[in-house]
Amino acid sequence: xxxxxxxxxKSTGSNPMAELVARLRGKPAIALVITAAACxxxxxxxxxxxxRPQYRVLFSNLSEADGGAIIxxxxxxxxxxxxASGGNTLxxxxxxxxxxxxxxxxxxxxxxxxxxxxxxxxQAFGISQFAEQxxxxxxxEGELARSITSLGPVANSRVHLALARDSVFVRKRDPAKxxxxxxxxxxxxxxxxxxxxxxxxxxxxxxxxSNEDVTVVDQSGRLxxxxxTENMGLDGTQLDYVSQVEHxxxxxIEAILAPLLGPSNVKAQVTAQVDFNRREETSxxxxxxxxxxxxxxxxxxxxxxxxxxxxxxxxxxxxxxNTPPGTAPSPIENPEAPADNEADPxxxxxxxxxxxxxxxxxxxxxxxxxxxxxxxxxGQVERLSAxxxxxxxxxxxxxxSENLQPLDEEKLAQIERLVxxxxxxxxxxxxxxxxxxxxxxxxxxxxxxxxxxxxxxxxMAFSTGRYLLAGIAILLLYLLILRPLIRRYTESPAIQSxxxxxxxxxxxxxxxxxxxxxSDGVAEDEEAPTYARGTKRQRKATAxxxxxxxxxxxxxxDPRMVAMIVRGxxxxxx
Numbered sequence: 068x069x070x071x072x073x074x075x076x077k078s079t080g081s082n083p084m085a086e087l088v089a090r091l092r093g094k095p096a097i098a099l100v101i102t103a104a105a106c107x108x109x110x111x112x113x114x115x116x117x118x119r120p121q122y123r124v125l126f127s128n129l130s131e132a133d134g135g136a137i138i139x140x141x142x143x144x145x146x147x148x149x150x151a152s153g154g155n156t157l158x159x160x161x162x163x164x165x166x167x168x169x170x171x172x173x174x175x176x177x178x179x180x181x182x183x184x185x186x187x188x189x190q191a192f193g194i195s196q197f198a199e200q201x202x203x204x205x206x207x208e209g210e211l212a213r214s215i216t217s218l219g220p221v222a223n224s225r226v227h228l229a230l231a232r233d234s235v236f237v238r239k240r241d242p243a244k245x246x247x248x249x250x251x252x253x254x255x256x257x258x259x260x261x262x263x264x265x266x267x268x269x270x271x272x273x274x275x276x277s278n279e280d281v282t283v284v285d286q287s288g289r290l291x292x293x294x295x296t297e298n299m300g301l302d303g304t305q306l307d308y309v310s311q312v313e314h315x316x317x318x319x320i321e322a323i324l325a326p327l328l329g330p331s332n333v334k335a336q337v338t339a340q341v342d343f344n345r346r347e348e349t350s351x352x353x354x355x356x357x358x359x360x361x362x363x364x365x366x367x368x369x370x371x372x373x374x375x376x377x378x379x380x381x382x383x384x385x386x387x388x389n390t391p392p393g394t395a396p397s398p399i400e401n402p403e404a405p406a407d408n409e410a411d412p413x414x415x416x417x418x419x420x421x422x423x424x425x426x427x428x429x430x431x432x433x434x435x436x437x438x439x440x441x442x443x444x445x446g447q448v449e450r451l452s453a454x455x456x457x458x459x460x461x462x463x464x465x466x467x468s469e470n471l472q473p474l475d476e477e478k479l480a481q482i483e484r485l486v487x488x489x490x491x492x493x494x495x496x497x498x499x500x501x502x503x504x505x506x507x508x509x510x511x512x513x514x515x516x517x518x519x520x521x522x523x524x525x526x527m528a529f530s531t532g533r534y535l536l537a538g539i540a541i542l543l544l545y546l547l548i549l550r551p552l553i554r555r556y557t558e559s560p561a562i563q564s565x566x567x568x569x570x571x572x573x574x575x576x577x578x579x580x581x582x583x584x585x586s587d588g589v590a591e592d593e594e595a596p597t598y599a600r601g602t603k604r605q606r607k608a609t610a611x612x613x614x615x616x617x618x619x620x621x622x623x624x625d626p627r628m629v630a631m632i633v634r635g636x637x638x639x640x641x
Contacts, residue, residue, distance in 0.1 A: 120160035133177035220255035370427035
């Protein structure tokens with residue numbers, strides 16, 4: 068292997084890396100530029116890492132056609148994007164997700180995510196009934212999936228329907244069934260009421276589909292539409308209502324006692340029994356018209372029939388025979404005159420035997436009739452049970468020290484009365500209330516959440532920490548790498564020029580020594596004053612000491628450079 072020899076006696080091999088290192092050593096400015104460029108690149112990379120946006124899912128389970136159309140639209144808008152889940156999920160910056168979804172939905176993207184009833188608009192001529200039924204089922208599934216996906220916690224959904232089959236035989240009819248697969252947003256969950264609403268939405272949109280035949284599953288395979296509450300006769304909405312009623316009474320009790328005892332010195336729990344039965348009651352009652360109540364006459368009918376012998380017109384027709392007989396005086400008007408029947412009982416009996424009289428009276432009275440129809444509302448509170456725990460209050464002990472003291476009976480009775488009024492206590496309803504005075508097991512300060520566990524504080528700390536970490540890395544890069552290189556290569560020309568200055572200083576010292584020789588010194592002493600000669604010598608000594616101190620500092624900071632300078636002197640002497 069051949070090797071080249073330089074002018075200063077160094078041998079350089081044919082290794083390109085060695086030649087590059089030798090060139091960089093000979094030209095330190097190039098190394099400084101490369102190092103500065105590398106530092107700038109690292110700083111830019113750290114700043115980009117700290118300020119890069121957080122990506123969220125825009126669409127998932129995209130087909131190739133929809134993915135290509137969406138990517139083309141994003142490129143035209145200049146929106147950055149990433150792929151995940153093997154290319155089936157498209158990610159964009161989180162702050163642009165809602166706007167992009169609305170803008171892409173306006174253009175009908177994605178097309179094949181959920182096909183709705185628009186599939187029925189493009190049917191071929193002469194399509195079979197089976198194919199038409201399949202298209203209708205696909206369109207109905209797509210419409211339901213779109214409606215469910217529009218809910219806030221749901222990112223994506225799929226619906227599978229098994230439509231009912233009609234039959235002339237009742238026993239051979241198959242009911243409709245449905246299955247719903249949900250993909251929820253990260254960190255989101257569905258409440259029982261929301262699950263029940265999805266079940267009712269699907270069952271109300273498909274004929275002959277009951278709530279029990281709808282199955283809802285999330286992306287983790289968990290069964291959301293659990294029949295546990297349905298077997299008990301309660302759904303999620305009813306359970307939420309009961310919880311809301313209990314929390315309402317609990318807040319009432321704690322709100323009325325907080326000003327007296329403090330918000331952390333009272334705890335209350337309420338249990339409510341709610342009636343969710345729907346009942347309607349109709350009653351009809353009839354009341355008799357008996358004294359002393361007044362009877363209301365509805366109708367009255369009287370009939371009088373008289374037949375027999377009497378003083379009627381008789382004899383020969385004429386004016387005399389048609390004259391009516393005289394009217395006998397009434398016994399009421401003349402009570403002293405005896406009646407004909409009393410005067411002659413036998414004659415009265417003969418008159419009754421010869422006459423007949425019948426009288427009929429019919430009276431219809433109104434009947435007291437009352438009809439009442441009562442419809443009981445669902446969700447009525449049947450019974451309340453409340454338990455209240457009150458903490459001990461600060462007080463003075465017998466020895467004068469401060470500690471927690473139990474409440475007296477009068478204060479507990481007052482608290483119980485306030486709780487009764489706040490919860491609407493009713494003995495006829497069977498409500499129960501218990502108030503207990505007992506010391507709490509932990510101080511009040513432990514019940515509060517520390518400030519560093521606040522989610523907003525943690526989010527702000529994480530966001531600030533990224534920029535702080537990038538700043539620390541840039542500072543360390545400057546202090547450990549960039550600053551030493553700058554100092555080294557900026558001070559190297561002064562170090563290289565130091566030998567000439569050092570030689571000049573040494574020459575001046577030699578000239579000074581020669582000037583201070585005995586032969587010249589006499590003449591100088593004779594010509595110059597004594598104070599002038601002392602000042603000149605002192606100035607030369609100060610300059611020499613200054614140059615010597617500078618060389619010592621240079622040797623301590625960069626001994627390698629000083630060794631190179633000394634070696635150059637030795638080569639010049641050779």
